[in-house]
Amino acid sequence: MSICYFNGKFLKKERVKVSPDDRGFLFADGVYEVVRWYEGSFFDMESHMARLKRSMKEIRISWPEADSFPSVALKLISKNGLQKRPSLVYLQVTRGAAKRTHAFPSPPVAPTVYANAWGFNPAKDLISAGIETILRQDPRWNRCDIKSVSLLPNVLSFQEATENGSMECIFVRDGMMTECAHSNVFFVIDGKVFTHPESENILSGVTRKNIIRIAREAGISVFEMPVAASRLNEISEAFITNTSYEIAPVVSIGKNTVGDGKPGPVTKLLRENFDSVIGDLKG
Numbered sequence: 001m002s003i004c005y006f007n008g009k010f011l012k013k014e015r016v017k018v019s020p021d022d023r024g025f026l027f028a029d030g031v032y033e034v035v036r037w038y039e040g041s042f043f044d045m046e047s048h049m050a051r052l053k054r055s056m057k058e059i060r061i062s063w064p065e066a067d068s069f070p071s072v073a074l075k076l077i078s079k080n081g082l083q084k085r086p087s088l089v090y091l092q093v094t095r096g097a098a099k100r101t102h103a104f105p106s107p108p109v110a111p112t113v114y115a116n117a118w119g120f121n122p123a124k125d126l127i128s129a130g131i132e133t134i135l136r137q138d139p140r141w142n143r144c145d146i147k148s149v150s151l152l153p154n155v156l157s158f159q160e161a162t163e164n165g166s167m168e169c170i171f172v173r174d175g176m177m178t179e180c181a182h183s184n185v186f187f188v189i190d191g192k193v194f195t196h197p198e199s200e201n202i203l204s205g206v207t208r209k210n211i212i213r214i215a216r217e218a219g220i221s222v223f224e225m226p227v228a229a230s231r232l233n234e235i236s237e238a239f240i241t242n243t244s245y246e247i248a249p250v251v252s253i254g255k256n257t258v259g260d261g262k263p264g265p266v267t268k269l270l271r272e273n274f275d276s277v278i279g280d281l282k283g
Helices: 023-027 045-059 066-079 124-128 152-163 206-217 229-234 265-282
Strands: 003-006 009-012 030-038 086-094 112-119 131-137 168-173 176-180 184-189 192-195 222-224 237-242 246-253
Touching: 003 066, 009 066, 023 086, 030 045, 030 066, 030 265, 045 066, 045 086, 045 206, 066 086, 066 112, 124 246, 131 152, 152 168, 168 246, 176 184, 184 206, 192 206, 206 222, 206 237, 206 246, 206 265, 237 265, 246 265
Parallel strands: 131 168, 131 246, 192 222
Antiparallel strands: 003 009, 003 112, 030 086, 086 112, 168 176, 184 192, 184 237, 237 246
């Protein structure tokens, strides 16, 4: 039976009741974070907290107890018996419940804060073999740097990928490949790694940041530069990063096979080095 956190209390999940006037329900007026638990430690909680606070600041939501989230997350792991299981903790903060109007509530109301934890076992064998992706024009708004709960374009794009037998959708904006429906994306050209720079066109991924660091520590050249979709035939390797997949090799982009259609040496090295970092977390 799942134990959740809701507005300052730990409750059985079935006891959580969200108001029909909640602005997250009515307007998708909120932000979220997802943190990975590795059987002993959270992965880079500091970066998740920094991104959470930035997202709240950008849309002007105030949650004075935000710094309590690491403690809340740890208690959710304990209360749900997940200490020795790979798990995810989800947090959502909305502007709260108020009479429906587009303007912010005046005076402000308390935010609605919800968090939940569950065991998570990614399909590592499937992921390590490489995933197929589709390539589509980016349908999202112009503030992809905010981790907003307003994810309809992402949902529709990921569903299209699923219906096409793929595991991700890579977005193209102004001719440049930006990121995916729920991942950041990297490309290897002539042994060098390229990924779109941080901007309002992508979400600053926590795994992305760590992979850039791990790659540079391994002596791999990393360029935070956009890659044009017209350069697909130059790409020898590609991979995506996110909290759940961690690092997943990409073996095809649309109808284009990446390299020889198998995970390449750069991706494999980064996977091994990332696994080493995770091993240290587990102790």
